[in-house]
Amino acid sequence: MxxxxxxxxxxxxxxxxxxxxxITGGDPKPGLTVELMHTLVESGADIIELGVPFSDPMADGPxxxxxxxxxxxxxxxxxxxxxxxxxxxxxxxxxxxxLMGYLNPVEIMGYENFAKTASESGLDGALVVDMPPxxxxxxxxxxxxxxxxxxxxxxxxxxxxxxxxICEHGSGYLYYVSVKGVTGSAALDIDDVKANLDRIRAKxxxxxxxxxxxxxxxxxxxxxxxxxxxxxGSALVRCIEENENEPxxxxxxxxxxxxxxxxAMDA
Amino acid sequence: xxxxxxxxxxxxxxxxxxxxxxxFGPYGGRFVSETLMSALDDLTELYDRLSQDPEFxxxxxxxxxxxxxxxxxxxxxxxxxxxxxxxKIYLKREDLNHTGAxxxxxxxxxxxxxxxxxxxxxxxxxxxxxxxxxxxTVAARLGLxxxxxxxxxxxxxxxxNVYRMRLLGAEVIPVTSGTATLKDAMNEAMRHWxxxxxxxxxxxxxxxxxxxxxxxxxxxxxxxxxETKRQSMEHEGRLPDAVVACVGGxxxxxxxxxxxxxxxxxxxxxxxxxxxxxxxxxxxxxxxKGKPGVLHGNRTYLMEDENGQIMxxxxxxxxxDYPGVGPEHxxxxxxxxxxxxxxxxxxxxxAFHTLTEIEGIMPALESSHAIAYAMKLAATxxxxxxxxxNLSGRGDKDIHxxxxxxxxxx
Ligand SMILES: Cc1ncc(COP(=O)(O)O)c(C=O)c1O
Numbered sequence: 001m002x003x004x005x006x007x008x009x010x011x012x013x014x015x016x017x018x019x020x021x022x023i024t025g026g027d028p029k030p031g032l033t034v035e036l037m038h039t040l041v042e043s044g045a046d047i048i049e050l051g052v053p054f055s056d057p058m059a060d061g062p063x064x065x066x067x068x069x070x071x072x073x074x075x076x077x078x079x080x081x082x083x084x085x086x087x088x089x090x091x092x093x094x095x096x097x098x099l100m101g102y103l104n105p106v107e108i109m110g111y112e113n114f115a116k117t118a119s120e121s122g123l124d125g126a127l128v129v130d131m132p133p134x135x136x137x138x139x140x141x142x143x144x145x146x147x148x149x150x151x152x153x154x155x156x157x158x159x160x161x162x163x164x165x166i167c168e169h170g171s172g173y174l175y176y177v178s179v180k181g182v183t184g185s186a187a188l189d190i191d192d193v194k195a196n197l198d199r200i201r202a203k204x205x206x207x208x209x210x211x212x213x214x215x216x217x218x219x220x221x222x223x224x225x226x227x228x229x230x231x232x233g234s235a236l237v238r239c240i241e242e243n244e245n246e247p248x249x250x251x252x253x254x255x256x257x258x259x260x261x262x263x264a265m266d267a
Numbered sequence: 268x269x270x271x272x273x274x275x276x277x278x279x280x281x282x283x284x285x286x287x288x289x290x291f292g293p294y295g296g297r298f299v300s301e302t303l304m305s306a307l308d309d310l311t312e313l314y315d316r317l318s319q320d321p322e323f324x325x326x327x328x329x330x331x332x333x334x335x336x337x338x339x340x341x342x343x344x345x346x347x348x349x350x351x352x353x354x355k356i357y358l359k360r361e362d363l364n365h366t367g368a369x370x371x372x373x374x375x376x377x378x379x380x381x382x383x384x385x386x387x388x389x390x391x392x393x394x395x396x397x398x399x400x401x402x403x404t405v406a407a408r409l410g411l412x413x414x415x416x417x418x419x420x421x422x423x424x425x426x427x428n429v430y431r432m433r434l435l436g437a438e439v440i441p442v443t444s445g446t447a448t449l450k451d452a453m454n455e456a457m458r459h460w461x462x463x464x465x466x467x468x469x470x471x472x473x474x475x476x477x478x479x480x481x482x483x484x485x486x487x488x489x490x491x492x493x494e495t496k497r498q499s500m501e502h503e504g505r506l507p508d509a510v511v512a513c514v515g516g517x518x519x520x521x522x523x524x525x526x527x528x529x530x531x532x533x534x535x536x537x538x539x540x541x542x543x544x545x546x547x548x549x550x551x552x553x554x555x556k557g558k559p560g561v562l563h564g565n566r567t568y569l570m571e572d573e574n575g576q577i578m579x580x581x582x583x584x585x586x587x588d589y590p591g592v593g594p595e596h597x598x599x600x601x602x603x604x605x606x607x608x609x610x611x612x613x614x615x616x617x618a619f620h621t622l623t624e625i626e627g628i629m630p631a632l633e634s635s636h637a638i639a640y641a642m643k644l645a646a647t648x649x650x651x652x653x654x655x656x657n658l659s660g661r662g663d664k665d666i667h668x669x670x671x672x673x674x675x676x677x
Contacts, residue, residue, distance in 0.1 A: 055576040056450060056562060058457045059300040065444055077574035103298060103561045105575035130298040130561065134288065153301035157464060162305060180302055181462040 003096035003124045004149050004172040007046055008207045008228065017224040018173075019044050019262055020209060021254075022100060022233035024051035024067035025084055026076025028244045034087045035247070036240075036254065041095050043255040044262030049127070049231065052081050052101030059129045061184035063234040066241060078105040078114070082121040089122035096124040098151060098172070103131045106139070115142035125149030125172045133169035140169065153177055154200060156192070167204035173229060174200065178212045184234035188213035194226040216257070217264030224265040232261065276602050278529045284598065289478020289565075292601065294594035297477040299564045302461045310380070311479040317383060318486065330375045331490060334408070335365045337372075339491075341498035341655065346625040347642070354508065354648035356641055358628070358658040359495050361519065368631065368660030369491060369519040370401040374470055376487035378405040381468035388412045388467040392456040394421055394449035394515065395586030395633060396428025397660055398472030403437035413437040416456045418448040421585045428664050446579045449515075449589045453563050473516025474593035477564030481593050488522025495655055496526055503653055509534040509644060512657035513637040514554065514607065515586045517593035519659035524605060525595075534606070537596060538640040540582035541609030551580035553592050554600050554607035567594040583612040583668065584632035586660075614639040619662060619669060631660035632668065 001009075011018055021040045025033050037048055053071035057064060078101070085097050099118070106114050106128065118126070125148050131139070133152060143150050149172025154163060157180060166174070176197060178188035188210075197208050210223045211231030223230045239253035284291045289311075297307060317323040331337040339360045348356045361369040374391075381389050389411045393399030399415040406413035415432055419441040422429050432439050445451040453476075460469045474484040492510075499507050510527060512520035514537040527533045542550030550556070553568040560569040562577060570578040570590035582588040599605040610618070615632055618639035623629045630638055634657070641656040648654070662669075670677050 055445065056454050058454050058563070059302075059461065061458070062444075072576065075574070079574075104569075104571065104577070107560050107566075108558070108571065108573070108575035129300050130564070132297065132299070132301060132304055135296055135298060155300075155302040155304075157302050157305045159305050162308075166301075177300075177302060180464060182458045185462060 002147050002149060003094065004047065004098070007096050008173065011046060017227065017265055018046040018207070018209070018229035019220070019258070019265060020047045020049055020229050020231045021045050021236050021258060022049040022051060022231065023236055023240065024053055024064065024071050025081040026053055026071030026074055027067040027237070027240055028070050030074050030076050030080055032247055033084045036251065037088050038092065039251045039254055040258060041092060043258035045095065045258065047096045047098060049098050049100045050081060050085065052078050052099055052105055054102040054105060057102065059182055061182040061234065063184040063237050063241065067237045070244070078109055082117050082123065085123050086121040098124055098149065099126040101128065103128050111139045112142050115146045115148060119146035119148060123148065125151055127151040127153070127175060129153065133166055136169060151175055156180055156196060163200055164203055167200070167206065170206055173207040173209050174204065175231065176200065176208055176210045178210050181212065183212060186213060188219070190222050190226065193223065197226055217260040220261035221264035221267065230261070230265060278531065278604070281602065281604065282528050284595070285478060285482050289482070291595050291598035293559070294566050294597040295478060295481055296566055297564060298561050298566065299477050300461065303464060306464045307477055307479070313380060313383060314479055314483050317380065323379065327376055327379055331372065335371050335375060336363065337490065338494045339363050341495060341502060343502065344626050347622060348645065350621065350625060351642040351645035353645040353650060354652035354654045356645055357502070357507070357653065357655045359491060359523065359655055361491060361657060361659050362628070362630065362634070362661035366401045366404050367663065368397040368401065369488060369522060370398040370472060371404065372490055372522065373472065373484050373487040373518060374398065374401040374405045376483070377470040378409055378411065381411060381470070382409060384468055386466050386468045388414070388463070389470050390414045390416065390456050390459055390467055391470045391472055392416045392449065392452040393472060394452070394588060395584065395631070396421065396425040396432065396664060397586060399432050399437070399439070400428050400435070402470050403432040403435035406437065407435045414459070415439050416442050416452040416459065418452045419443045420447045421449065424668055425585055425664055426667065449585070450577065473518040474521045474595060475516045475563060475565060475567065475591055481565065481595055484518050485521045485525055485595060488518050489525045491519065491522035491657060492524060492526030495523065499653070499655065506530055506533055507653040507655045508532070508648065509536060509654045510657070511536045511538060511637050511641040511644065511654060513538045513587060513633050513659060514592060514596060515589050515633060516591070517596045519657050521593060521595055523657045524599070528604060535604065536640060536644065537605050537607045538636045539607060539609045540584060540587035540636060541611040541614070542581040544611055545609055548578065549581040550609065551582045551588050551590065552609045553590060554596060555609050559597065562591050565594045567591055567597045568600070583615060584636070586631070586633040587636065608640055610636040610639040616669065616672065618642065628658070629662035630658055631662050632665045634659045
């Protein structure tokens with residue numbers, strides 16, 4: 001069984017919701033990423049979303065844009081990120097890792113090569129922000145061959161007919177974007193999120209994750225009440241940004257924020 | 268796909284592209300985050316409907332005639348022809364349009380679409396500032412609130428246009444992320460659009476971006492080629508032997524080329540920014556030197572490194588300083604219907620001075636690339652042959668840059 005499916009099955013059995021932190025691979029430097037991944041797991045992560053840095057992160061706000069820039073200062077590539085996943089797997093064989101990034105680095109690596117290398121590295125899935133289901137057929141084929149999950153976004157602007165299509169194409173889980181905007185933007189409206197999740201749940205058995213606008217224990221707990229997974233990005237990346245040159249402080253801050261959210265969600 | 272035999276290509280079928288999903292062969296498509304997908308679906312549907320609607324067409328034609336001042340002349344550049352020493356060179360005078368470039372043909376069209384959607388705000392990205400000015404202009408006329416995103420580097424080198432936009436009531440937002448040029452302005456415009464998609468219409472300034480933009484920008488700009496055909500018949504009694512246009516994102520070029528696709532006797536040349544030369548990396552010539560990839564919503568030729576990161580580009584002209592290109596050009600390159608070539612900064616500057624001095628026409632630095640190549644091409648052709656160069660814009664906006672390069676403080 002793919003680790004993502006296993007993870008959601010286990011959580012369901014224990015009546016818990018998934019906490020999914022996002023950090024950008026290679027931020028603040030490539031040598032630190034695997035350690036930070038372990039820190040995230042130790043402080044309550046169920047799944048890790050690992051960002052692949054891109055020069056033109058069109059869907060990201062300033063926080064994750066800067067994370068990409070820091071990682072790219074070290075030329076962190078998609079291959080490097082897959083190598084990080086491989087290293088992570090040497091000591092962690094259970095926590096699912098899902099890449100999140102833009103299509104161009106995948107295009108240049110080649111879809112087949114990417115899927116094969118990803119699978120060999122112990123990756124579990126990917127979310128390609130600028131690849132809607134309509135453009136995903138070829139990659140989806142290779143992902144299926146290698147038992148990798150292809151996660152898609154849903155947005156407040158997604159009409160019903162599209163939502164049905166996305167549910168048919170998605171695997172692993174669906175990522176509901178809680179606000180119209182880029183990552184790191186405004187606060188979410190929990191009633192609105194709930195209404196949209198209800199609408200989506202009528203169409204699919206897939207677990208529903210919610211991201212954008214979750215920044216602390218309070219917002220994490222509120223989302224955990226209506227969703228299957230809570231996805232946190234910019235708030236964690238900010239801990240890295242503010243302590244770029246102090247790895248130990250980064251770990252403490254990540255750990256503190258993760259623990260706060262985990263505790264609030266499980267309460 | 269690049270080995271396609273061009274004689275085997277059905278050119279009529281080529282003119283029917285893009286297909287329903289916005290693809291020109293492997294290029295084009297729609298690569299954006301989910302939040303924008305339904306806005307793009309709505310725009311596609313609106314455009315499909317309005318482009319068949321005689322009322323809409325009448326409004327558009329009226330504005331082109333009475334607001335833009337079309338048709339633009341096809342001018343025989345006699346002294347330029349003499350200097351080049353070969354084929355006759357005609358200039359399609361898009362520089363004489365209201366606001367001084369071809370950009371307005373498209374902004375008029377898209378602003379009309381915006382009006383039909385009822386959205387009160389428009390946004391645009393701009394490089395040289397010509398598209399920003401054209402958007403601010405139509406926004407002023409239609410009473411739409413206008414915000415223009417412009418790379419901080421370009422804000423600096425196109426000061427005159429920045430002030431023009433502000434005079435027209437637009438807000439100009441300098442973009443400092445990435446390389447602070449056109450590609451970053453486009454990223455920022457996309458980010459703004461995602462956040463404000465309910466009340467904002469994005470007027471894209473070139474024949475790139477997610478479907479349906481490459482198609483609708485091409486359609487609005489095709490007035491250039493259609494007029495050229497007619498005017499060439501009037502002047503010469505036949506079609507030109509070659510047409511030449513500069514290629515940034517590719518809107519003025521596709522506007523000139525598209526109506527000629529089926530006319531196999533007409534050779535076509537798209538001139539990219541050769542910057543400091545194609546040997547190094549300091550240029551903006553994805554069709555000459557790049558590889559296919561995905562950026563800004565479409566698959567197309569890009570300037571990218573071996574890891575798929577987009578490279579910084581260089582051109583003396585802000586309007587050509589872009590690492591991508593419209594997807595239709597990528598397709599026309601692969602099937603061999605259009606030849607894509609480059610002119611360097613120095614060649615463009617020389618052409619700028621030449622045209623100014625011997626014809627009394629000051630071209631935009633973008634258009635100067637096309638002039639430079641056309642002069643070289645003309646020299647290789649017989650005197651009874653005819654070349655049309657798309658003079659996409661006027662050079663007033665570039666006086667500062669040219670003076671600076673000549674070591675003159677204004
Ligand atoms: C006068 C002029 N020509 C050409 C261009 C390049 O754009 P495109 O390739 O879309 O025609 C610009 C862009 O700013 C321009 O201002």
